[in-house]
Amino acid sequence: MRAMVFHGPGDLRAEELPVPVPGPGEVVLKIDAALTCGTDVKTLRRGHPVMIPKIPTVFGHEFAGTVSAVGAGVALREGDRVVAANSAPCAACASCRGGRPNLCEDLLFVNGAYGEFIALPPRLVSLNVVPLAPSLPAARAAFAEPLACALLAIERARIEAGQTVVVLGHGPFGCLLGMLARSCGARVMVVGKAGWRFDRLKRLGFACCLDATAAGSVVEEIRGLTGGRGADVVIEATGRPEVWEQAVDAVGRGGTVVFFGGCAPGTSIRLDTRRAHYEELALLGAFHHTPGTIRRAVEALESGVLAPDSLITHRMRLDEVGRALELMARGEALKVLIEP
Ligand SMILES: [Zn+2]
Ligand SMILES: [Zn+2]
Numbered sequence: 437m438r439a440m441v442f443h444g445p446g447d448l449r450a451e452e453l454p455v456p457v458p459g460p461g462e463v464v465l466k467i468d469a470a471l472t473c474g475t476d477v478k479t480l481r482r483g484h485p486v487m488i489p490k491i492p493t494v495f496g497h498e499f500a501g502t503v504s505a506v507g508a509g510v511a512l513r514e515g516d517r518v519v520a521a522n523s524a525p526c527a528a529c530a531s532c533r534g535g536r537p538n539l540c541e542d543l544l545f546v547n548g549a550y551g552e553f554i555a556l557p558p559r560l561v562s563l564n565v566v567p568l569a570p571s572l573p574a575a576r577a578a579f580a581e582p583l584a585c586a587l588l589a590i591e592r593a594r595i596e597a598g599q600t601v602v603v604l605g606h607g608p609f610g611c612l613l614g615m616l617a618r619s620c621g622a623r624v625m626v627v628g629k630a631g632w633r634f635d636r637l638k639r640l641g642f643a644c645c646l647d648a649t650a651a652g653s654v655v656e657e658i659r660g661l662t663g664g665r666g667a668d669v670v671i672e673a674t675g676r677p678e679v680w681e682q683a684v685d686a687v688g689r690g691g692t693v694v695f696f697g698g699c700a701p702g703t704s705i706r707l708d709t710r711r712a713h714y715e716e717l718a719l720l721g722a723f724h725h726t727p728g729t730i731r732r733a734v735e736a737l738e739s740g741v742l743a744p745d746s747l748i749t750h751r752m753r754l755d756e757v758g759r760a761l762e763l764m765a766r767g768e769a770l771k772v773l774i775e776p
Contacts, residue, residue: 438776439551440757442495445483450755453494453551458507461558463565465501465518468574470549470774471748472757473498473582474607477765487522487545495757496549496774497522500568500577504553510561517572519580520556521564521730522546538588538724550757552776563727569738575773576737579612579744583733584725586612589696590620591729592722593669597621600662604654604683605673605697606637606645608747608770613671613696614642619741622669625661627654633770640746658686665689671696677703684708684717692718747771 441451458464476496479488487497503516512518525532525540532540548554556565568577586609595601601617603610606628614626618641625644628634638645644661651657659666666688672680675697683693684707711717725733736742750772752760763769 437552438754439494439548440496440754441492442480442488442547443492445481448480448495448758448761455553456555458505458510458555460508461510461561462507463503463510463512463556463561464505465499465520465554465556466504467499467501467549467552467554467776468517469500469578470496470776471498471575471578471582472496472760472764472769472772472774474609474764477761480761481765486543488547489545494548494551494554496551497545497547498578498581499549499554500574500580501554507558512561512565512567517568517570517574517577518565519568519577519730519734520546520554520560520566521581521584521725521727522549523724524557524560524563525727526559527563537726538729543724550754550774552754564730566731566734568734572734572738575748575775576743576745577734578773579737579747580730580733581725582609583612583616583736583742583744584729585609585722586616586696587729587733587736588725589613589671589694589722590616592720593617593671593692593694595620595622595669599623599668600625601669601671602627602658602667602686603671603673604679604686606633607673609696610673611637611640611747611770612742612744613673614640615742615744616736617669617671618642619736625658625667627658631767633767636746636770655682655685662688666691668692669694673697675699677705680705684711684719687717689715690717691715692720694720694722696722698723748773751775
């Protein structure tokens, strides 16, 4: 089979590999659709010891496919269309037993979306492979993983209908978070920066799109649009410490901030302790996904609550993954659909 193999930072190679054969409890999928992700760009640049503990490995982690072979003891059948998450929790550690499997101390990561076939280990097969309705196209189903991450953040925020939710960041995650918040009945404002992505954002039908480069102060602007109160919920989706600070500044009394965008290691932010205390701000992190949010993401895609197809800006073939990730790195693509 053809595959794009990650050999270390800056080293992605097109290779011919044997089609995997499933062992007991394993499943092999023929990949129907894969999506590029900002994480791929970061990982290609500097590696990722958590998601990619050993190299070489076939690259990519967002995909949907069709079961092509099953090992002993697997309930799935050849021909089943499924989506698989890129990790599976251990179900045994304190975090897993405490109902927070996204914080599992032994998350098993699986890579290999950018290949013709992928073998899924038993733990993933038993916990995080979800069959798809025939009506759900593979390209849309491949959004399950990023959508499940966004859903975890939205669930953490406990958004109620009628609330004002500000999303800081206009990348694919900012858009998914905004779409999900809107599906909760919230009035959604998304903050981005002028350019083609911002023009696209404006077509997604949010209550308001704020251009951070035009606003003198994003925080003042948000306060102005909320009668001086600040937002009920602010979700940070840029991963920049100065924007984390803006997120706290833009939230109102009793409000909730969700830090979704991970910053570079070693960064810190200043925090107005008076506000955090007397205004009872809820400051929450959101990381990764759970078997529950993966399933709920697939349900949202199947029911049409969410149709994120508009975030796909390019379609390319497997051997064009390198070029796709360059486009991503230059900010010229949102999501590239890779069809082997
Ligand atoms: Zn991703
Ligand atoms: Zn665990």
